[in-house]
Each structure stands twice: as C-alpha cells, then as structure tokens.
Amino acid sequence: MHGSPHALAGDLPAVAADVFARLRERAPRIHCITNSVAQAFTANILLAVGAIPSMTIAPQEVADFAARADALLVNLGTFDAERRAAIEIALEKISEGKRPWILDPVLIDVSQPRAAYARVLAGRKPAAIRLNAAEFLALSGAGAGLEHFQAKREPVRRPETRHAKDALARFAAETASVIGLTGATDIVGDGTRHIEIANGHPLMNAVTAMGCAASALVAACLCVEKDAFAATASALLAFSVAGEIAADMSKGPGSFAVVFIDALHNLDRTMFINRARVS
Amino acid sequence: MHGSPHALAGDLPAVAADVFARLRERAPRIHCITNSVAQAFTANILLAVGAIPSMTIAPQEVADFAARADALLVNLGTFDAERRAAIEIALEKISEGKRPWILDPVLIDVSQPRAAYARVLAGRKPAAIRLNAAEFLALSGAGAGLEHFQAKREPVRRPETRHAKDALARFAAETASVIGLTGATDIVGDGTRHIEIANGHPLMNAVTAMGCAASALVAACLCVEKDAFAATASALLAFSVAGEIAADMSKGPGSFAVVFIDALHNLDRTMFINRARVS
Amino acid sequence: MHGSPHALAGDLPAVAADVFARLRERAPRIHCITNSVAQAFTANILLAVGAIPSMTIAPQEVADFAARADALLVNLGTFDAERRAAIEIALEKISEGKRPWILDPVLIDVSQPRAAYARVLAGRKPAAIRLNAAEFLALSGAGAGLEHFQAKREPVRRPETRHAKDALARFAAETASVIGLTGATDIVGDGTRHIEIANGHPLMNAVTAMGCAASALVAACLCVEKDAFAATASALLAFSVAGEIAADMSKGPGSFAVVFIDALHNLDRTMFINRARVS
Known part of the structure; x- marks a missing residue:
C-alpha cells in the first residue's frame, strides 16, 4: 500500500494516476450490495x-463473497428486507477483516426508512460516504450553503463554499469517514483536509446509476490506496475527467454512457494531469 | 397544462414537438414499477x-416515491408478490393526488395470473394502456382484424384496420383509457378519436425492453399534456421517429439501442415534422 | 432438426453457419432463469x-413460460430462494416436454450452497453445462492441468491439454452432458468427441455477463441443432468470433459490448469460415 496523508490538491493528478495504475495491476475484488x-x-x-465485481445479495451466500472481497459497497437504492439482511452479514465479514467499505445513501432525502438506516450505517465507520447535496442534508442535518452544490446538470459556477466546507468537515470528523459530495463541483473532506474538483459534464446527470458507479469506483480505489482521502479524491477525479472526455466524443446520453466506460478504461497519466481542475 | 382535445392527426407532429419541449423544461418525476x-x-x-425516474418497489418506501411522482408506470413484466404489493400502494397514492398512471400489461397472453390482474387494473382508470396486439387480445377479448398488427419485425404493410379500430374504440370507451397499440403501425384511440402512426423500424424488436420504455415515455408525456390522447400519441410518435433515425445510424441492435437514446434526446421540431407519417 | 453426430473440428465453421441461419429462421423461445x-x-x-427471450422467475408464472419455451437456461448467479423455486418448476415443465436445458454454475467456486445445488442439477441431465475452469474444478472435483484454462484476460498460449481433456471427457460421460469450458481456449467435449476453439479476445473479460450470455446462446443453438455437441461448439465459436470482430472495431469495454451485439447479429458464413481457429 502506498500513500501517506498529505494536503493533496496539486498532487492529486499524479496520485490518481498511481492509484489507477495499481488498480489495473492488482485487480481487487469489490462486493457490491447495490x-x-x-x-x-x-x-x-x-x-x-481492472477491478473484479461481485453482486449477490442472497443471505446464504453474501458472507462467502464478502469474506474474500477487498472492499464492500453498500448502496441503499431499492432498499428492501433482503438487501438489508445482506448488508448486515456483509458488513460483519468486512469488519472482521478490517477491510474498507463505502456507504452510498441513495435518495435518502425521499425515503424516511432509508434515511434512518443510513444514519445508523454512517455510525459504523465507513471509510468513505459518497452522496449528493440533498442526501448530505438528509444524512447530516447540515444546511446553509449546500444549495450551491447542484447536480452537474446546472451550468458550472463557482459555489460559495465556506458553509459547505465547514459542514462537510464537521460531519467527516463526527463519522471519522471521508465525505465525497458530488455535484457541479465535487468536494472531498476528511475533517482536516479538503479538496474541490471542478471537472465533469452535465451529461453525467442524463445517465442512470452514474452516482452509484462512482461510489463503486471509490470502493475500488480504497483497496489500493490506504489514505481514504486520497482514494476518494482519486476516484472522483477519474470519474469527472472521464466524463469530460466522453462528452467530447458522444452525441447524447446513449453514446455518452458507452464512451464513458471506454474513457475510464483508457485513462492515463497525461489525461489526469492535463485535464484536472483541482483546488 | 396545455392541450385541449382535438382530432390531432395532421397536428400531431407540432403537438408532439411542444410536448417534448415541455418535458425538457419541467423535468417531471416518473415512478416506475417495472x-x-x-x-x-x-x-x-x-x-x-429530461424526465426524472425512480424505480423502487420496496413496500416500505414506494408510498414516499409515488407521493412525489408526477405520474406512475405500472408494468407487469416479472410479476411477483413484491411488485404486486408495490403496485397497490403506489396506485393509492397516485389516485389520491389525481395524477395519471399508465398500465403496460407485458406478456399477459402467456401468463393467466398476470392477465387476470391486468383486467382488474384496467378497471381502475389508467390514463393510458400501452400494449401489443397479443396483449390487447388477452386484455380485451377482442379478436378479428388484430392479427394485422404484428411486431415491427414484419415488413410494414397497410393493415386492414376496420375491425381493429372498432375493437380499440370499444375497449377505450369501456375502460375510459387511451389505448396505445404498438406494432408495425401504432394505433392510438380514446373511444372517439383514432390515429395511426406508420413510423418505426424492425430493429426496435431486436432490443429488449423497447415496449416497456415506450410506456414509460407515455407516462412522462402524460405529466405535461393534459389530453391523454395527445400525450400517448406524442410519446409513440417520438419513439417511432427516434427508431427510424437510430436505424439510419446503426449497424445492428447493439449500436441501435445506444443511438436510439441519443436520437430521443436530440429530437427537435424539424424531425417530428419531416419524419412523421400519421393518419 | 439437422445434424448427426460427427467428429466436427474442420466442419465446425460450416455447421455453425447453418445453426445460426436456422436460429434467424425459426426464432426459438428461450426461458432464462438468470x-x-x-x-x-x-x-x-x-x-x-433471432431468438426470443423470456426472463420471469415468479413462481406462479414460470410454469407457463417454461411450458412454451423451446429451451431453458438455468444460471446460478444471484442464487436465492425465489430463483431456486423457479428452477424446480421450470425444469419439471421442460423435462415433461423433453426439451433441452443448459446449466451455468456461475461462481460455484466461491459459494458452497451454490456448488452443492449445482452438483444436484448436474445429475439431472442438462444437455450442456457451460463454465470456466474454476467452476469446472468445483463441480467435477477434477484437477491437474486445468490451471491452463485461464480467463481470456491472459495472453493466449497453447495449453497442455492432456489432463484437461481427460477430466472433461470423464465428467461429460458421467453426467451425459456436453461440457463447454470457456477460457483463453474454449474446449467442448461430450465424452467421446472433443474440440478446441482458439478464437476470442481479452476484452470479453472486461464486460459483465459475457459468460452468462454465452450460456444463453448455447440454449438457443440447442433448439435448432439436435446434436448437443455441435450446438454447444457452434454457440461458443460464434461468441468468440464475434468477440474478435468487435475488438477490431472498439476502443474499450464500453464500445466493445455494443459492437459485440452488432457482430453477433451480423455473423455470416464467410466470417465463420475465415475466422475460425478450431482443432
């Protein structure tokens, strides 16, 4: 494992390039309850x-899959009894092995039972939590300033991030998790460190499951980068850079989704360095 | 809300262009039980x-999602106990809000339990029902003449539509729903009005879930067009025109499915007007 | 039905071309529990x-779908109580009609309950079993030599196939099933006959569900080719040839998955004959 905590920002493109090189080399296993x-x-x-996904949610099997996984994704979209049982079993196995897991509290702003369960899970030390502004509000109770972090659908403008930054830092400290808040600008914080990624493209909001897939990518990066802050920021930078590259090569959301996968597959050091807009 | 009842036919391309412009502007929420x-x-x-989908079928959550949706899609493919429960909960919420819903009775010609439940649902005032000829026969009991409405896989030929037209009008009147019957030619009827759309392409039958997605598009159009007949016809015209455009640009069903999404995204007034073959 | 047992190898390209022509002509129905x-x-x-898929796993419906299917796919990925019940019902219907079925014991090397159930199913006379080397080991208990049959991700090299060949032949004879073992080289055996297919491309391992889809294609070929050995080999040859064609035309796994579907759709006799590397 590489990576010691550092301020990042200017270093992120090079760090992310290293993380993605290690992913291809090590092929970590990610179990996804999504x-x-x-x-x-x-x-x-x-x-x-280069990662290897598994997806089963069957209660009698999930322990076997989680036991050999290098990281776990817990995504609360389509929240049902079977998935809830699977989450509990998988989390126990992952915790036994002291391996990382990530929480994606999808649409908890709409569903009360989902929000309540997400709050319980946030207290169980996920290495990272990835969410959008509405989900962050529902999870943390924080407020002012976050309305600036709209979906990438909106024209990208410089948010007034003071309040958002503070709210994020507080919640990261409280949960001891890295928070990755995605929107027109992505922000990543761990309580002491903070980074903003201005890359991305509005077409990313016109394809289903993009946020869910971003969380899975964070899970993968957590396997090859011990510093969860660097891992989360690397995954989100890669996602947004690939989104820009794909947008240049596509004619709508259908071709975008296809070319986006190609772009992620083909990301290299030069693309990270030339494209990154990080502060 | 725009749109007062009118005979449509010649006006459909312009009406559909307006409907799709409003979709992009208003971004309605569609809850899909599919x-x-x-x-x-x-x-x-x-x-x-430009619409916003949600998809959960979990019984403890579906009420929250249906409560904030602008329309509901009820699709009976993979008909199971969980989905049946979700349908009942969602329908109650949607009916409370007097918002529209659409029924897609997938493959009820194969499964008796599904057909029986579809008949119950058809009696609960869906704004529209979209189906193919075999499903229409199973739902309505109508017969003669409908064998002409084959899948688009068949060479497009002018159907003898007299009997089909009558059967459709009767069933539309009986259910007080708009019926959208898709095939080589799509026909839409509400009991008094009737329209036929000759657009489309055989590749539309070589991609899974095209019919299901067409029904979802009807649901979206119902949110921005009060006249359910105009909404249904607009959705089906858009679908078939996009199918023709995509077929021109693809090399098989794989690329067709991708380019079809791009084409729907990029549909503009000129395409509706130049391409529509409506009578 | 065509096809009498023969040694195949040199004939496979022509046989496969015939099988795929019949598929397009007859449009068999494949019920998939996957x-x-x-x-x-x-x-x-x-x-x-050109085949017609159905996918329901609902216990109250699966009998109706299996009763009219020309073949059945039993895929053990996401192995849960509902799917297990569906498998039993569907198998009974398919067996009544003496129609073929195929077993795909996905990832039984990871999950003990899945492996145990796969062994039971393998004893119930599937026409074919398609799996990779790790799954074959878990199902058959065979060992030495199979480590050569890595995923196509590995550089293709000539395996030392003596032991693998013997192990396959034994297991095929024991189960009275055709075994299709896919990897860098695909091998197909029925106990007396044996064929190896060297086509394929590493990108086939970078797309989810490729193996599952290969098994479904075997199911389709079993409907139009009575000799299950020829049917299985035809399906796997088509899959690998389409993979090569798609790799030539794509820029990563996203476009590969799309172009692969086009390539399968457009496969013709010339492509089978010019591309096949069979021994």
Whole structure:
C-alpha cells in the first residue's frame, strides 16, 4: 500500500494516476450490495478499471463473497428486507477483516426508512460516504450553503463554499469517514483536509446509476490506496475527467454512457494531469 | 397544462414537438414499477428526454416515491408478490393526488395470473394502456382484424384496420383509457378519436425492453399534456421517429439501442415534422 | 432438426453457419432463469441472433413460460430462494416436454450452497453445462492441468491439454452432458468427441455477463441443432468470433459490448469460415 496523508490538491493528478495504475495491476475484488437498476453498469465500470465485481445479495451466500472481497459497497437504492439482511452479514465479514467499505445513501432525502438506516450505517465507520447535496442534508442535518452544490446538470459556477466546507468537515470528523459530495463541483473532506474538483459534464446527470458507479469506483480505489482521502479524491477525479472526455466524443446520453466506460478504461497519466481542475 | 382535445392527426407532429419541449423544461418525476430486465434502459430513456425516474418497489418506501411522482408506470413484466404489493400502494397514492398512471400489461397472453390482474387494473382508470396486439387480445377479448398488427419485425404493410379500430374504440370507451397499440403501425384511440402512426423500424424488436420504455415515455408525456390522447400519441410518435433515425445510424441492435437514446434526446421540431407519417 | 453426430473440428465453421441461419429462421423461445446483473444483456444477445427471450422467475408464472419455451437456461448467479423455486418448476415443465436445458454454475467456486445445488442439477441431465475452469474444478472435483484454462484476460498460449481433456471427457460421460469450458481456449467435449476453439479476445473479460450470455446462446443453438455437441461448439465459436470482430472495431469495454451485439447479429458464413481457429 502506498500513500501517506498529505494536503493533496496539486498532487492529486499524479496520485490518481498511481492509484489507477495499481488498480489495473492488482485487480481487487469489490462486493457490491447495490440496487437492481445500477448492477450491470456498476459491474462494467469496475471491470473497465481492472477491478473484479461481485453482486449477490442472497443471505446464504453474501458472507462467502464478502469474506474474500477487498472492499464492500453498500448502496441503499431499492432498499428492501433482503438487501438489508445482506448488508448486515456483509458488513460483519468486512469488519472482521478490517477491510474498507463505502456507504452510498441513495435518495435518502425521499425515503424516511432509508434515511434512518443510513444514519445508523454512517455510525459504523465507513471509510468513505459518497452522496449528493440533498442526501448530505438528509444524512447530516447540515444546511446553509449546500444549495450551491447542484447536480452537474446546472451550468458550472463557482459555489460559495465556506458553509459547505465547514459542514462537510464537521460531519467527516463526527463519522471519522471521508465525505465525497458530488455535484457541479465535487468536494472531498476528511475533517482536516479538503479538496474541490471542478471537472465533469452535465451529461453525467442524463445517465442512470452514474452516482452509484462512482461510489463503486471509490470502493475500488480504497483497496489500493490506504489514505481514504486520497482514494476518494482519486476516484472522483477519474470519474469527472472521464466524463469530460466522453462528452467530447458522444452525441447524447446513449453514446455518452458507452464512451464513458471506454474513457475510464483508457485513462492515463497525461489525461489526469492535463485535464484536472483541482483546488 | 396545455392541450385541449382535438382530432390531432395532421397536428400531431407540432403537438408532439411542444410536448417534448415541455418535458425538457419541467423535468417531471416518473415512478416506475417495472420488471428487472427493463429498469436500467427505462431509466435512461426517461433521463434522455429530461424526465426524472425512480424505480423502487420496496413496500416500505414506494408510498414516499409515488407521493412525489408526477405520474406512475405500472408494468407487469416479472410479476411477483413484491411488485404486486408495490403496485397497490403506489396506485393509492397516485389516485389520491389525481395524477395519471399508465398500465403496460407485458406478456399477459402467456401468463393467466398476470392477465387476470391486468383486467382488474384496467378497471381502475389508467390514463393510458400501452400494449401489443397479443396483449390487447388477452386484455380485451377482442379478436378479428388484430392479427394485422404484428411486431415491427414484419415488413410494414397497410393493415386492414376496420375491425381493429372498432375493437380499440370499444375497449377505450369501456375502460375510459387511451389505448396505445404498438406494432408495425401504432394505433392510438380514446373511444372517439383514432390515429395511426406508420413510423418505426424492425430493429426496435431486436432490443429488449423497447415496449416497456415506450410506456414509460407515455407516462412522462402524460405529466405535461393534459389530453391523454395527445400525450400517448406524442410519446409513440417520438419513439417511432427516434427508431427510424437510430436505424439510419446503426449497424445492428447493439449500436441501435445506444443511438436510439441519443436520437430521443436530440429530437427537435424539424424531425417530428419531416419524419412523421400519421393518419 | 439437422445434424448427426460427427467428429466436427474442420466442419465446425460450416455447421455453425447453418445453426445460426436456422436460429434467424425459426426464432426459438428461450426461458432464462438468470441473475439480475445479466438479464438485460442476455436478452439482447438472444434477440440479436433471432431468438426470443423470456426472463420471469415468479413462481406462479414460470410454469407457463417454461411450458412454451423451446429451451431453458438455468444460471446460478444471484442464487436465492425465489430463483431456486423457479428452477424446480421450470425444469419439471421442460423435462415433461423433453426439451433441452443448459446449466451455468456461475461462481460455484466461491459459494458452497451454490456448488452443492449445482452438483444436484448436474445429475439431472442438462444437455450442456457451460463454465470456466474454476467452476469446472468445483463441480467435477477434477484437477491437474486445468490451471491452463485461464480467463481470456491472459495472453493466449497453447495449453497442455492432456489432463484437461481427460477430466472433461470423464465428467461429460458421467453426467451425459456436453461440457463447454470457456477460457483463453474454449474446449467442448461430450465424452467421446472433443474440440478446441482458439478464437476470442481479452476484452470479453472486461464486460459483465459475457459468460452468462454465452450460456444463453448455447440454449438457443440447442433448439435448432439436435446434436448437443455441435450446438454447444457452434454457440461458443460464434461468441468468440464475434468477440474478435468487435475488438477490431472498439476502443474499450464500453464500445466493445455494443459492437459485440452488432457482430453477433451480423455473423455470416464467410466470417465463420475465415475466422475460425478450431482443432
């Protein structure tokens, strides 16, 4: 494992390039408990970067899969009794092995039972939590300033991030997790460190399961980079850079989704360095 | 809301162009209870036209999602106990809000339990029902003449539509729903009005979940066009025109499915007007 | 039905071309009990070659679908109680009609309950079993020599196949099934006959559900070719040849998956004959 904690920002493109090189070399196994809409796209995203996905949620099997996984994704989309049982079993196995897991509290702003369970899970030391602004509000109770972190659908503008930054830092410290908040600008914080990624493209909001797949990519990066802050930022930078490259080569959301997978697969050091807009 | 009842036919391309412009502007929320095969493709079709899909079928959550949806899709593919429970909960919420819903009775010609339940649902005032000829026969008991409405796989020929037209009008009147019957020619009827759309391409039958996605698109159009007849016809015209455009640009069903999403995303007034073959 | 048992090898390209011509002509129905990750891709692969997929696993419906299917796919990915019940019902119907079925024991090397159930199923006379080397080891208990049959991800090299060949022949004889073992080289055996297919491309390992879809294609070929050995070899040859063609035309795993479907759809006699590397 590489990577010691550092301020990052200017170094992120080089760090991310290293992380993605290690992914291809080591082929970590990621067990994904995710919603049925996102399963196939998520698996293809993981395969594209060299990771090996598994997806079963069957209670009698999930322990075997989690036991050999290098990281676990817990995604709350399509939240049902079977998935909830699977999450508990998988989390126990992953914790036994002291391996990392990530929480993606999909749409907890809409569903009360989902939000309540997400709060419980956030207290169980995920290495990272990836979410959007509405989900962050529902999870943390934080408020002012976050309305700036709209979906990438909106024209990208410089948010007034003071309040958002503070709220993120507080919640990261409280949960001892890295928070990756994605939107027109992605922000990543671990309580002491903070980074903003201005890359991305509005077409990323016109394809289903993009956020879910971003979380899976964070899980993969957590396997090859011990510093969860660097791992999370690397995954989100890669995602947003691939989104820009794909947008240049596509004619709509259908071709975008296809070319995006190619772009992630083909990301190299030069692309990270030339494209990254990080502060 | 726009749109007062009118005979349509010659006006349909302009009406459909307006409907699709409003979709992009208003971004309606569509809750989809649909089969697992169709979920991802359906979500991507809705996102491509500017609508916002949700897909959960978990009993403890579906009420929250249906409560904030602008329309509901009830698709009977992969008909199971969980989905049946979800349908009942979602329908109650949607009916409370007097918002529209659409029934897609997938393959009820094969499964008796599914057909029986579809007949119950058809009696609960869906704004529209979209189906193919075999499903229409199973749902309505109508017969003669409908054998002409084969899948688009068949060479397009002018059907003898007299009997079909009458059967459709009767069933539409009986259910107080708009019926959208898709095939080599699509026909839409509401009991008094009737329209036929000759657009489309055989490759539309070589991609899974195309019919399911067409129904989801009807649901979206119902949110921005009060006249359910105009909404249904607009959705089916858009679908068939996009199919023709995509066929011109693809080399098989794989690329067709991708380019089809792009084409729907990029549909503009000129394409509706130049391509529509409506009577 | 065509096809009498023969040694194949040199004849396989012509036999496979005939099989695929018959698929397009006869449009057999394949009922697929498969995992949720693979459903949409599998359906699209079947549609691309002219077959008609169905996918329901609901216990109250699966008998109706299996009763009218020409073949059944039993895929153990996402192995749960509902799918297990569906498998039993569907197998009974298929056996009554003396129609063929295929077993795909996905990842039984990881999950003990899945492996135990796969062994039971292998004793119930599937026409074919398609699996990779690790799954073959878990199912048959065979060992030495099989480590050569890595995933296609590895550089293709000539395996020392003596032991593998013997182990396959023994297991095929024991189960009275054709065994299709896929990897860098695919091998097909029925106890007396044996064939090796050296076609394929590493990108086939970078797309989820490729193996699952290959099994579905075997199911389709079993409907139009009475000799299960020829049917299995034809399906796997088509798959690997389409993989090579798609790799030539794609820029990564995203475009590969799309172009692969086009390539399968467009396979013709010349491509089989010019591309096949069979011994």
